[in-house]
Amino acid sequence: RKEVEQDPGPFNVPEGATVAFNCTYSNSASQSFFWYRQDCRKEPKLLMSVYSSGNEDGRFTAQLNRASQYISLLIRDSKLSDSATYLCVVNLYTGFQKLVFGTGTRLLVSP
Amino acid sequence: EAGVTQFPSHSVIEKGQTVTLRCDPISGHDNLYWYRRVMGKEIKFLLHFVKESKQDESGMPNNRFLAERTGGTYSTLKVQPAELEDSGVYFCASSQDSIPLYNEQFFGPGTRLTVL
Numbered sequence: 590r591k592e593v594e595q596d597p598g599p600f601n602v603p604e605g606a607t608v609a610f611n612c613t614y615s616n617s618a619s620q621s622f623f624w625y626r627q628d629c630r631k632e633p634k635l636l637m638s639v640y641s642s643g644n645e646d647g648r649f650t651a652q653l654n655r656a657s658q659y660i661s662l663l664i665r666d667s668k669l670s671d672s673a674t675y676l677c678v679v680n681l682y683t684g685f686q687k688l689v690f691g692t693g694t695r696l697l698v699s700p
Numbered sequence: 701e702a703g704v705t706q707f708p709s710h711s712v713i714e715k716g717q718t719v720t721l722r723c724d725p726i727s728g729h730d731n732l733y734w735y736r737r738v739m740g741k742e743i744k745f746l747l748h749f750v751k752e753s754k755q756d757e758s759g760m761p762n763n764r765f766l767a768e769r770t771g772g773t774y775s776t777l778k779v780q781p782a783e784l785e786d787s788g789v790y791f792c793a794s795s796q797d798s799i800p801l802y803n804e805q806f807f808g809p810g811t812r813l814t815v816l
Binding site for chain 1: 704731735743748755756800805808
C-alpha cells in the first residue's frame with residue numbers, strides 16, 4: 590500500500606467549475622500536510638499548507654481529517670491556468686522535515 | 701533572488717558510466733534535499749543535508765549513490781556505476797528552518813537522467 594494515495598485522474602472540468610481532490614495517508618504519525626502543484630515537466634511548487642482547522646487561500650480550500658487520515662483540496666471557479674498536477678504531500682516530521690509524496694492528481698481545465 | 705539551480709538539465713549516459721549531478725540551493729538555506737521521480741511513480745526522498753552534514757540518507761537506493769555537500773553550499777549526487785533503473789528525474793530542494801513543521805521546500809527544475 591502506498592503511503593500517500595491519490596486518484597491520478599485526469600479530472601477534466603470546464604472553466605468556472607468547482608473541483609475537489611482527495612488524498613489519504615497511511616502513517617498516523619504524519620505531522621504536517623501540504624498541497625504542491627507541478628506543471629508539466631516543471632518542478633513542484635508549494636500551493637498551500639493544510640492546517641488542522643482547514644484553511645483557504647483565494648479560490649483554494651484545504652481540509653484535513655486526522656481521524657480518517659484524509660486530506661482534500663477544493664478549487665472553485667477553475668481557471669485554464671489551474672491545469673496542472675496536484676501533489677498531496679505529508680511530512681513525517683521527527684525533528685526535521687521528511688516529505689512523502691503522492692503520485693499526483695492531474696487536472697485539465699478546458700474553455 | 702535566484703532559486704534552486706541544478707546542472708545538467710538532461711543527461712544521457714550508458715549503463716556502467718558515472719554521472720554527477722549538481723545542485724545549488726537558495727543562498728542561506730541550510731537544508732538541502734535530494735529527491736527522485738522514476739517514470740510513473742511518485743517523487744521519493746533520497747537524502748537530507750543540514751549544512752554539510754547528512755541528516756537523513758535513508759532514501760538512498762544503494763551504495764552506487766554518493767551525495768556530498770562540501771562547505772555546506774552546493775551539493776553533488778554521483779551515481780557510479782549507473783544502471784538502467786536509475787533513469788528518472790532528480791530534484792533538489794532547499795529550505796530555511798524558520799517554521800519546523802511547515803518549512804516550504806523550494807525545488808530546482810530537476811535533472812532528467814536517462815541510462816541506456
